[in-house]
Amino acid sequence: MTDTLTIRRPDDWHLHLRDGAMMRAVLPESARHFARAIIMPNLVPPVVTGDDAAAYRDRIRAALPEGMAFEPLMTLYLTEETDPEDVAQAAASGLVKAVKLYPAGATTNSASGVTDFDKVRGVLERMAEIGLPLCVHGEVTDPEVDIFDREAVFIDRVLDPIRRATPGLRVVMEHITTEQGTDYVRSQADMGGTITAHHLVINRNHILVGGIRPHYYCLPVAKREEHRRALVAAATSGDAHFFLGTDSAPHVDAAKETACGCAGCFTAPNAISVLAEVFEAAGRLETLEAFASRNGPAFYGLPPNDETVTLAKGGPVDSPARIDTGDGPVTVFDPGMALHWHVTL
Numbered sequence: 001m002t003d004t005l006t007i008r009r010p011d012d013w014h015l016h017l018r019d020g021a022m023m024r025a026v027l028p029e030s031a032r033h034f035a036r037a038i039i040m041p042n043l044v045p046p047v048v049t050g051d052d053a054a055a056y057r058d059r060i061r062a063a064l065p066e067g068m069a070f071e072p073l074m075t076l077y078l079t080e081e082t083d084p085e086d087v088a089q090a091a092a093s094g095l096v097k098a099v100k101l102y103p104a105g106a107t108t109n110s111a112s113g114v115t116d117f118d119k120v121r122g123v124l125e126r127m128a129e130i131g132l133p134l135c136v137h138g139e140v141t142d143p144e145v146d147i148f149d150r151e152a153v154f155i156d157r158v159l160d161p162i163r164r165a166t167p168g169l170r171v172v173m174e175h176i177t178t179e180q181g182t183d184y185v186r187s188q189a190d191m192g193g194t195i196t197a198h199h200l201v202i203n204r205n206h207i208l209v210g211g212i213r214p215h216y217y218c219l220p221v222a223k224r225e226e227h228r229r230a231l232v233a234a235a236t237s238g239d240a241h242f243f244l245g246t247d248s249a250p251h252v253d254a255a256k257e258t259a260c261g262c263a264g265c266f267t268a269p270n271a272i273s274v275l276a277e278v279f280e281a282a283g284r285l286e287t288l289e290a291f292a293s294r295n296g297p298a299f300y301g302l303p304p305n306d307e308t309v310t311l312a313k314g315g316p317v318d319s320p321a322r323i324d325t326g327d328g329p330v331t332v333f334d335p336g337m338a339l340h341w342h343v344t345l
Ligand SMILES: NC(=O)N[C@@H](CC(=O)O)C(=O)O
Pocket: 016, 042, 107, 108, 109, 137, 217, 218, 219, 220, 247, 249, 250, 263, 264, 265
C-alpha cells in the first residue's frame, strides 16, 4: 500500500482571490499548498487593463503573510473595449499570463463580459500572434438553453467557431463539467482544459437530493454522474491537455445561504487532499503529479516548480468547516467523505 507520495509542488490554474479583507483571509489557504496560481480578474470593477493587473498583483503580494511564497499569475478580463496593444504590452512585460473571456452574464461578476464576439476579434488575433492563452468560461447565456446543456452548446456555438476563426489561438476551456468538454479538449491541438476538485466529487444529485445545498452550487453547475466519471477519467489519464484549476471561489455564507445564492465553491484549504483521495480511488495516484504540477506549466510554457510536497496517508484530515474573514464566515467545500491524505511540506 502506498502511504506517501512526493510530487512537484502544485499550481492552481484557476483561482479567485477577491480583494481586501476576503483576499487577506483566503490567500494563505492557497499559498500553503500552491506555488503559483492564475488569478481570475472578475473583481468589481474587473481587472481590465495592464495597469489594473499590476495594481492587483501588488495588492496580492502585500497581503501575503511573512514567510509564505506564492506567485500570482495575472489575467486580464476581456471586454469589447479591450485594446490589443495594452494586452500585448502586459504580456511582453511578463505581467499577464492569459486573458479571460466571460460571456456577458454567464457567471459571478461577468456583467462586463463579451456579447458581440466580432468586437474582440482584433484582440484574439493579436493573442494568437504572441502566443498568449485565452481562458474561457464555457457556457452560453441564451435563456432558451437549459442550464445543464450550456457547456455543450457553448462548444458548438461559440468556442469552436472562435478557434476556427483564429488559427493558432491557445485556449483553456475552464472548469469543464461534461463529457463533451473532455472529448473536445482531448481532440484539439493548442487547447488545455482545467478541472476542479469539486467537480471530480459531486454530481447534480449532491446539490438537489434531500434538500438544496447552496455550498455545492457553482457554475458551470455539476452535471450527471456519467459526466463526473468522464472528468475523473480525463484528470487521472495523465493526458497533458488536462490540469488542475480549483476555481476556489469564496463567497460569505450570507451570500450563499439565501433565496438567491451566488455560485462558487471554496476549495482552497482541502483541494489537494480531495484530489489525492479521488486519484487513489481511481487507482491512479501516479498521475496526480501530471495533473496538479506538470501539465499546467507545460501548457503555459513555464517550468514546473523545483520544490516538492509530500502527501502522507493517515487519520482523517481535519479541514475546518469554515474560515473567518473580515467580511464574514466562508464555508469550506465538504467532499462528503473522509479525507486521508495530508499535505506535509
Ligand atoms: N465558479 C463559480 O461558480 N463562480 C466564480 C466565477 C466562475 O468561475 O465562473 C466566482 O467568481 O464566484
